[in-house]
Amino acid sequence: VEATPEWAQEVRRLARERNATILAHNYQLPEIQDVADHVGDSLALSRIAAEAEEGTIVFCGVHFMAETAKILSPAKTVLIPDQRAGCSLADSISADELRAWKAEHPGAMVVSYVNTTAEVKALTDICCTSSNAVDVVESIDPDREVLFLPDQFLGAHVKRETGRENMHIWAGECHVHAGINGDELTEQARTHPDAELFVHPECGCATSALYLAGEGAFPAERVHILSTGGMIDAAKASHSNQVLVATEIGMLHQLRKAAPGIDFQAVNDRASCKYMKMITPAALLRCLVEGADEVHVDLAMAEAGRASVQRMIAIGN
Numbered sequence: 001v002e003a004t005p006e007w008a009q010e011v012r013r014l015a016r017e018r019n020a021t022i023l024a025h026n027y028q029l030p031e032i033q034d035v036a037d038h039v040g041d042s043l044a045l046s047r048i049a050a051e052a053e054e055g056t057i058v059f060c061g062v063h064f065m066a067e068t069a070k071i072l073s074p075a076k077t078v079l080i081p082d083q084r085a086g087c088s089l090a091d092s093i094s095a096d097e098l099r100a101w102k103a104e105h106p107g108a109m110v111v112s113y114v115n116t117t118a119e120v121k122a123l124t125d126i127c128c129t130s131s132n133a134v135d136v137v138e139s140i141d142p143d144r145e146v147l148f149l150p151d152q153f154l155g156a157h158v159k160r161e162t163g164r165e166n167m168h169i170w171a172g173e174c175h176v177h178a179g180i181n182g183d184e185l186t187e188q189a190r191t192h193p194d195a196e197l198f199v200h201p202e203c204g205c206a207t208s209a210l211y212l213a214g215e216g217a218f219p220a221e222r223v224h225i226l227s228t229g230g231m232i233d234a235a236k237a238s239h240s241n242q243v244l245v246a247t248e249i250g251m252l253h254q255l256r257k258a259a260p261g262i263d264f265q266a267v268n269d270r271a272s273c274k275y276m277k278m279i280t281p282a283a284l285l286r287c288l289v290e291g292a293d294e295v296h297v298d299l300a301m302a303e304a305g306r307a308s309v310q311r312m313i314a315i316g317n
């Protein structure tokens with residue numbers, strides 16, 4: 001199946017017929033982004049899913065995102081074009097591991113990145129995304145211990161921003177972002193001396209970029225640690241000619257649309273998430289024709305996780 005104008009028309013027609021809204025994450029293939037009703041980061045899409053008037057949500061993203069939509073709106077039908085679209089970061093902590101960690105820190109507040117399974121969310125006090133993680137941690141009583149999971153690099157970023165000492169960080173990582181390393185970033189920053197740097201906090205190099213800037217390798221003002229939605233806002237406000245982007249390469253499509261005058265370059269052009277890319281034009285068409293794959297979350301588990309997700313969508317922007 002090719003992403004032709006006829007394909008796009010058929011997708012739109014089937015979505016209308018099903019009374020469905022199509023949501024696409026910023027890391028989706030360009031043709032999927034272009035056919036969707038809404039494109040955004042994890043937080044924006046969760047908010048849109050919670051408020052959608054349509055009875056069906058077609059989530060073009062990875063499984064935990066569709067699951068989060070189902071937790072927020074259990075009465076809606078939530079479809080994902082390919083349910084095998086997982087997430088290596090969500091897989092880096094299990095519910096049993098979290099239970100054991102909580103037992104070691106009784107009374108601690110559990111802050112989980114939205115990149116987690118429904119089972120882990122059910123054991124969580126507040127979820128967050130990369131765009132509101134700092135606000136979420138700042139909303140917690142400073143005397144209370146915090147367990148932050150599962151991403152170690154986002155955790156390090158939040159700890160740096162909040163200066164919080166009583167925060168324990170799980171050692172998980174996203175294989176795509178962890179692979180965008182400090183050496184590549186330094187080399188790119190050195191060979192593009194006028195470019196700004198947009199760095200996603202899940203990157204292994206987010207910490208080293210700030211460290212290198214602190215060492216005088218390049219000016220700290222050039223480095224911006226941003227969620228994918230934050231990158232779009234920053235691109236619109238930027239006066240630079242060139243921006244180096246450290247995140248999954250699907251991001252470049254929305255950035256180029258948001259600021260056509262800027263030359264956006266990937267720090268690592270092999271940083272592609274194979275799970276995000278499972279949502280192909282063929283998969284989306286099949287999903288709308290067959291009404292599959294449907295996302296189910298056990299009712300009791302959804303009940304248990306809902307408050308943590310609702311706190312997430314209420315905090316920060």
Ligand code: 13P
Nearest residue numbers: 041042043129130227228
């Ligand atoms: P955001 O869209 O919240 O920045 O998340 C990035 C991500 O890795 C999702 O998988």
Ligand code: SF4
Nearest residue numbers: 087088089174176273
């Ligand atoms: Fe998960 Fe990383 Fe893919 Fe995002 S880019 S969905 S965190 S594996």
